[in-house]
Amino acid sequence: MLEVRDLGFAYQGQPLLFDGVSTTVPDGHILAVVGRNGAGKSTLFKLLNGLLKPEDGEVLVGGKSISGRKISEIAAHIGTVFQSPEQQLFAGRVEEEVAFGPRQFGLPANQISERVSDALNRTSLLDQIARHPLDLSAAERRFLAIASVLAMRLPVLLLDEAQRGLDRVWTERLESILEAERSAGKSIVMICHDMDFVERNADTVLALGGRTPRQIPVPAFFSDTEVLAEVSVERPTPYRLREFMT
Amino acid sequence: MLNSSIYCPGESSLHRANPLTKSTGLFTVVVTSFLLPPPALWVVSAIILLIGLACGVGGSVIWRYVLLSLPFTLAVFVFHGAILPRSDMQPVLGWLHYSLTGLEHASLVGGRISLILASSLLFVSTTAPATLLRALDAARWPPGLSFLLASPLLLLDQFTGRARAISDAQQTRGLSVDGSPWRRLQALRMLLVPLLTSALADAQERSHVLTARGFRALPYRTVIDPPADTRFQRFLRWSLAVFMAMETAFMVLR
Amino acid sequence: MIEVIDLHVGFASSDVLKGVSLRVAQGERLAILGGNGSGKSTLAGWLAGWFSGGTHRLTAGGCLWNGKPWDDYTLVERAATVQLVGQFPAQHISGRAFTVAEEIAFGPENLGLPHEEIVTRRDETLAACHLEHLAGRDPFTLSGGEQQRLVIASALALRPKLMILDEPFSNLDPEARSHTLSVLNALPADVSVIIMDTNPDTVLGWANRLFVLHEGKISEFGNIRATLFDPTVIATIGLPAVTRCFLEIERGSGSAENLSRDNLPLTFVEAAAILRRSRSA
Numbered sequence: 001m002l003e004v005r006d007l008g009f010a011y012q013g014q015p016l017l018f019d020g021v022s023t024t025v026p027d028g029h030i031l032a033v034v035g036r037n038g039a040g041k042s043t044l045f046k047l048l049n050g051l052l053k054p055e056d057g058e059v060l061v062g063g064k065s066i067s068g069r070k071i072s073e074i075a076a077h078i079g080t081v082f083q084s085p086e087q088q089l090f091a092g093r094v095e096e097e098v099a100f101g102p103r104q105f106g107l108p109a110n111q112i113s114e115r116v117s118d119a120l121n122r123t124s125l126l127d128q129i130a131r132h133p134l135d136l137s138a139a140e141r142r143f144l145a146i147a148s149v150l151a152m153r154l155p156v157l158l159l160d161e162a163q164r165g166l167d168r169v170w171t172e173r174l175e176s177i178l179e180a181e182r183s184a185g186k187s188i189v190m191i192c193h194d195m196d197f198v199e200r201n202a203d204t205v206l207a208l209g210g211r212t213p214r215q216i217p218v219p220a221f222f223s224d225t226e227v228l229a230e231v232s233v234e235r236p237t238p239y240r241l242r243e244f245m246t
Numbered sequence: 247m248l249n250s251s252i253y254c255p256g257e258s259s260l261h262r263a264n265p266l267t268k269s270t271g272l273f274t275v276v277v278t279s280f281l282l283p284p285p286a287l288w289v290v291s292a293i294i295l296l297i298g299l300a301c302g303v304g305g306s307v308i309w310r311y312v313l314l315s316l317p318f319t320l321a322v323f324v325f326h327g328a329i330l331p332r333s334d335m336q337p338v339l340g341w342l343h344y345s346l347t348g349l350e351h352a353s354l355v356g357g358r359i360s361l362i363l364a365s366s367l368l369f370v371s372t373t374a375p376a377t378l379l380r381a382l383d384a385a386r387w388p389p390g391l392s393f394l395l396a397s398p399l400l401l402l403d404q405f406t407g408r409a410r411a412i413s414d415a416q417q418t419r420g421l422s423v424d425g426s427p428w429r430r431l432q433a434l435r436m437l438l439v440p441l442l443t444s445a446l447a448d449a450q451e452r453s454h455v456l457t458a459r460g461f462r463a464l465p466y467r468t469v470i471d472p473p474a475d476t477r478f479q480r481f482l483r484w485s486l487a488v489f490m491a492m493e494t495a496f497m498v499l500r
Numbered sequence: 501m502i503e504v505i506d507l508h509v510g511f512a513s514s515d516v517l518k519g520v521s522l523r524v525a526q527g528e529r530l531a532i533l534g535g536n537g538s539g540k541s542t543l544a545g546w547l548a549g550w551f552s553g554g555t556h557r558l559t560a561g562g563c564l565w566n567g568k569p570w571d572d573y574t575l576v577e578r579a580a581t582v583q584l585v586g587q588f589p590a591q592h593i594s595g596r597a598f599t600v601a602e603e604i605a606f607g608p609e610n611l612g613l614p615h616e617e618i619v620t621r622r623d624e625t626l627a628a629c630h631l632e633h634l635a636g637r638d639p640f641t642l643s644g645g646e647q648q649r650l651v652i653a654s655a656l657a658l659r660p661k662l663m664i665l666d667e668p669f670s671n672l673d674p675e676a677r678s679h680t681l682s683v684l685n686a687l688p689a690d691v692s693v694i695i696m697d698t699n700p701d702t703v704l705g706w707a708n709r710l711f712v713l714h715e716g717k718i719s720e721f722g723n724i725r726a727t728l729f730d731p732t733v734i735a736t737i738g739l740p741a742v743t744r745c746f747l748e749i750e751r752g753s754g755s756a757e758n759l760s761r762d763n764l765p766l767t768f769v770e771a772a773a774i775l776r777r778s779r780s781a
Contacts, residue, residue: 036673036675037643037673037675037676046414049418050418051414051417051418070422071417071418072417072420072421072422074418075417075418075419075420075421076420078418079418079419080415080418080419082411082414082415084411086440086443086444086447087408087411087412087415087440087444088412088415088416088419088436088440089439089440089443090416090435090436090437090439090440100419100420100436101419101420104419104420134443135512137536137537138536138537139536139537140536140537148419149419152419152420164670164671165536165587165667165670165671165698166536166698167534167535167536167698167699167736167737167738168535168734168735168736168737168738169535169536169735169736170535170536171738193673193674196741232675234674237741237742237744237745238745238748238749240768241742241745241746241749241768241771241772241775244768244769244771244772245772245775245776245779374598375598376597376598376599376602379596383609389610392596393595393596396595396596396597396598397595397596400595400596400597400598400638400639400640401595401640403640404590404640447591448590448591451586451588451591451592452591452592452594452595454545454550454584455586455591455592455594456594456596457550457575458548458550458578458579458582458583458584459579459583459594459606459607459610459654459655459658460575460576460579460580460607460610460611460658461594461596461606461610462575462610463574463575463576463579463610463611464576464610464611464612466612467609467610467612468608468609468611468612468613468614468615468618469609470605470609470615470618470619470622
């Protein structure tokens with residue numbers, strides 16, 4: 001379980017971006033973070049994974065506070081998939097890239113290789129195991145970044161626009177990975193601009209950029225015209241279609 | 247390094263002068279610095295700083311001048327005046343000795359650096375990089391040269407931003423920047439490989455874009471608002487060029 | 501106009517394009533849909549004459565502009581004929597201009613055009629791409645959507661006859677996407693435009709012709725509907741969002757109408773009308 005309690009944060013010399021933001025992502029739950037550019041979605045991720053330190057409040061994983069710990073220690077609890085996989089691929093082989101994370105935990109070699117093949121299998125990259133990460137297509141690279149996080153088997157996952165630019169086949173692969181992680185009891189937070197994707201996959205929404213960011217169940221969020229306008233978010237297709245019918 | 251943030255906008259005659267005239271002036275000062283005796287070097291440096299004040303860029307020029315020249319000047323005087331063994335070493339106090347010829351030499355080297363630094367700072371504080379590029383284009387210098395001047399200024403921020411993003415991404419994967427030398431080497435590789443590969447990918451894409459936009463398709467480019475130039479400035483540039491040639495000849499032949 | 505004849509291209513050890521043929525007439529608005537890794541960017545690069553060698557190997561066929569390959573044209577002629585806009589706007593900013601206005605003038609200045617002509621083009625393009633309020637800004641400080649409009653503006657200032665856009669929307673948020681689309685809708689009628697995309701929704705309603713690139717081959721199934729509802733297209737690209745959503749609702753309620761690729765709804769209005777009829781029936 002991931003808990004955020006009364007989070008407060010401001011960039012130096014700027015007004016408060018977050019003031020008393022609280023949210024809870026139970027085990028087996030997907031929270032979507034939405035809002036326009038500059039509303040603080042990426043900043044929130046950095047506060048969760050330790051790249052930024054909150055001024056107030058704290059972040060808890062499984063009931064234990066992780067605020068104030070080193071980034072590399074937080075990495076043993078929270079995994080982040082960034083927008084551009086090019087920012088992390090360093091290895092000469094797909095296999096080695098995925099093995100990096102589990103190796104940090106000092107696992108025996110057979111467990112590492114078991115985790116690597118499992119993660120690559122789930123991301124449909126098993127037949128690319130010996131290739132150079134940069135020889136992969138853009139979608140495959142994105143999934144390689146996802147595999148690197150899956151192999152660490154962490155209780156909390158953060159995904160930043162993981163669905164962006166994917167075709168139907170890859171989108172469905174991503175959705176089945178999300179579903180499997182949810183069933184496995186992970187707490188998942190995703191930043192997402194695609195409201196159809198949010199509607200299909202998320203349980204609750206945290207909308208940033210409005211007056212008071214609140215965590216709202218998906219159906220209630222998309223039915224609340226006032227909040228939607230406040231954070232300038234488009235309704236997903238099913239809701240718009242229903243609107244056309246009445 | 248030339249940095250776009252050093253430029254201070256203004257309306258002084260030095261600001262309005264054609265960048266080519268200013269750069270010719272700068273080169274003349276550099277060449278002349280090799281002919282001037284030590285006291286003159288320091289006097290001319292002071293005059294240049296005063297010109298900066300008169301042009302409204304004094305503050306920015308002077309603090310940068312102090313910041314950059316002070317450590318060097320001190321080091322030169324201490325090294326040549328008191329450390330490097332010379333025949334005329336005189337005792338001052340206890341173990342401390344000094345040499346007059348050493349101090350003179352330090353004054354010459356330090357003065358030269360001071361003069362070159364002061365005049366370069368005056369040049370970059372009064373010349374917007376974009377105006378310099380337009381002047382080079384208008385004078386039909388090769389477009390590739392102006393690109394080499396402009397791109398580091400424009401792309402540096404992007405590059406440092408990406409380096410930070412890569413470091414962030416790797417730390418959230420558990421990369422620890424402290425530890426044994428082997429681990430640090432591994433850390434360095436995890437930061438450098440993505441930085442270099444993405445820089446190369448960008449460079450390749452950008453070179454296609456430049457070609458597609460006709461960059462270097464012709465040996466010259468049109469400039470829509472070339473910096474003002476006058477007959478007097480052209481005359482001045484030629485005169486300075488002739489003067490520099492005479493100075494160089496004098497230095498070689500003497 | 502541009503003609504692609506049996507283009508075969510390899511990259512690294514694999515074949516990316518396996519015999520692509522295509523002919524685009526003046527003023528056409530063409531969308532080429534393809535899944536991730538289907539070779540869209542490679543095709544875009546070849547159409548624009550970017551890869552006449554290097555890492556991409558041509559194994560057969562080629563691209564002709566008015567009957568001649570790109571190599572037969574000078575760089576100046578090419579720049580004034582074809583422009584390619586890519587997926588990552590920051591990579592397509594020249595790195596030579598300190599302001600948005602300078603960036604737009606950069607191309608025309610390279611072509612040695614007369615002074616007044618460049619100023620006219622710059623100002624017209626600034627207005628057409630809604631960039632006037634940003635004219636004095638450093639290009640690298642713009643948002644992704646603003647950068648994408650700047651890249652389109654810089655290409656337009658060269659007055660190309662063919663514009664190719666490779667996934668111009670995939671890295672933009674919905675707001676920036678609709679701004680970019682409005683710029684594309686207002687492009688001069690005599691310019692041919694080709695957009696490569698993975699998603700049918702953004703190009704639907706914009707394109708006159710729809711192609712699909714799949715496993716290195718390109719196909720057009722007669723008309724837009726036939727293309728969209730082809731089984732292999734549905735499997736790789738997916739249905740348009742409205743159609744997909746309509747079918748989900750309809751499957752639950754059971755429609756009285758006989759639905760086929762000829763009358764499946766593509767817009768909200770069409771979908772709502774059918775659902776209302778089946779409800780009242």
